[in-house]
Amino acid sequence: MTAPHLFSPLPLGPVSLPNRMVMAPMTRARTSQPGNVPNALMASYYAQRASAGLIVTEATQVSPQGQGYSFTPGIHSEAQVQGWRGVTDAVHRAGGRIVLQLWHVGRMSHESFHAGGLPVAPSSLSPDAQVWVVGEDGVGRMVDCPVPRAMTGADIRAVIEDFRRGAANAMRAGFDGVEIHGANGYLVDQFLRTTSNHRSDAYGGAIANRIRFAEEVVAAVAGEVGADRTGIRLAPFITQRNMNCPEIIPTILQLAQRLDAAGVAYIHLAEADWDDAPHIPEDFRHALRAAYKGRVIVAGKYDQARAERILGQGLADLVAFGRPFVANPDLPARFAAGLPLAGFDSQRLFGGDARGYTDYAAAA
Template sequence: MTRNAALFDALTLGGIHARNRIVMAPLTRSRATAQENMPTALNAEYYAQRAGAGLIVSEATQISPEGQGYAWTPGIFSEDQVRGWKLVTDAVHAQGGKIVCQLWHVGAISHGVFQNGGAPVSSSVWTPQGEAFVGDLLADGPLAPHPEARALRLDEIPRLLADYRHACECARRAGFDGVEVHGANGYLIDQFLRSSVNRREDAYGGPVENRIRLLVEAIETAAAVWGADHVGVRLSPTGGPGGSFDADPHGLYTAAAAALSGRGLAYLHVIRPNSHTGPESGREDRIGDLVGDMRRAFDGPFIANGEFTPEEAADWVREGRADAIAFGRLFISNPDLPQRIAAGGPYASPNPATFYGGGAQGYTDYPALAQA
């Protein structure tokens, strides 16, 4: 384990103690119940299998019905959902693990089938590129073009923040160890951040300090419920669904990271450019060492994510470029990933055909190393 030893030091993430620096990234798997959008015993088994991570970040979890944009994703706003997530958190804690709930509002990356036939909301009127995953909710699914989203009205923002507060309260009652505010991947908060989508002329549009306002207010709302030291934030300076972008990603996202400093947050979780964040996202002439500059702008624990090998992850931690590394697809097919990293492998490959929807196949049936 000598090469990867840096990943196995304990780490304090605000008020959360992580037994190692291997984080399970949020992974949408679309296996919640179809009607209630609640987790079940199958989800609890899946997360418990992966509880060896220093920290699990739950799959993206919508804060309200309006926040949903994909079929069979879980929510965290109803009593049924609280009970379902309690199955998960109890199972993770029984294995000595820690888990936070990633709070999600997709904004425009949705479809009318999730909006009672209405238009999704965004920072401004916008029609995202691509298609929504609607599963079996439409006769000609599972994919349908995104409709035009409407601009969230100024008088609706207090209601949106109240939804964040309610979701945070539900997450506490569900037994989570904290929350992660999803400000990444081109979803609602990112739609307020990015200049290609946000064309508002009020206090939430125009200059960078206005475009980061909703992010800051969502963080403050979460901190009022949880305490800042149990609140993390996820940002992705490039890439994401719908084709959104910013004209100056370096200026925007370093400013966002700096605005999150001095608040005592649990961590900042940043996705570096990789093969899943778009063909333009890795151009050095556009972003330079943006992840490094975000690290330097933020004063708390820093988690990096984005197609890391275990060896590269260990190098980043050892060199101080990040405090922990989040792994996504490797955790899908290697439920005992920390043990495999300690042993230097081998690593099983995931089956993309079973990523979204379905049951145990491709979800809880990947064997641990001792069973392989």
């Protein structure tokens, strides 16, 4: 048998993918206000990129409490559901497939999103990080996150219900599935790590306890949409935001075994994408494959050659591309034809209008 490559088709649960190129989730902050409502501009943006084997949307908060950045979309109001329906209809008309990334930021937030109150987290520990907030003057700035308040048992149950409701709303909005954001220092990830989770109850301490929240969120979401339409994003080698947990690798691998037992469609492995990021050891990739038999997506500064290599090694089933898809809406066609890639405007990533968003041209 020939090794898989970027243009090999692949079934992902009940969805047939024509290629193995995934558009990675990327926060773009283009919603309509008030209400963080997806709009026609967003529909155009995603539809332009429908040739991806799969689109994963930008992270989308499951509740007002789950918001941590200005103008990010939600999936908790009827207006948001209908806004997202416009996006999914546009993508499907263009022949694409799209899943919604469900998000709760936890402590990666600011008091301005909580009526002057505090964000919530597993424990009252600072992330020592900043979030992007647009002030009353209309200007977006990076601002410090406050120390959060520790979640009660009732808080935990409420957030799990928010994820369930968000998944149900995603199906009403026409998505092909959902991805739980369990990476990059946000709420699910905060429960997984000893550096952010100092709880002494059933959700803290031993690995089995620290993965419990993730398991319960997965069960709630899969109960709504089906495990075969459920994915989760994990980031074992991310260390920023006070997340450098010495136990994260065995924790992730134990969680992967539980996800395998639950029949989750895929794990989306977010690898660090900055220049001096830690190398992902090959033994971890093999250990993940041994623990989890479903599909594995990898993301993190992949180019075409590196993507083909990891697919050929059998260490991933799909490869996600972020910034290349921003500036190259026809990225699969460019790869297929060996065309050069356009660069993106880093000053227009967050907020704004069509500039740096839907005005990138396809190759002639």
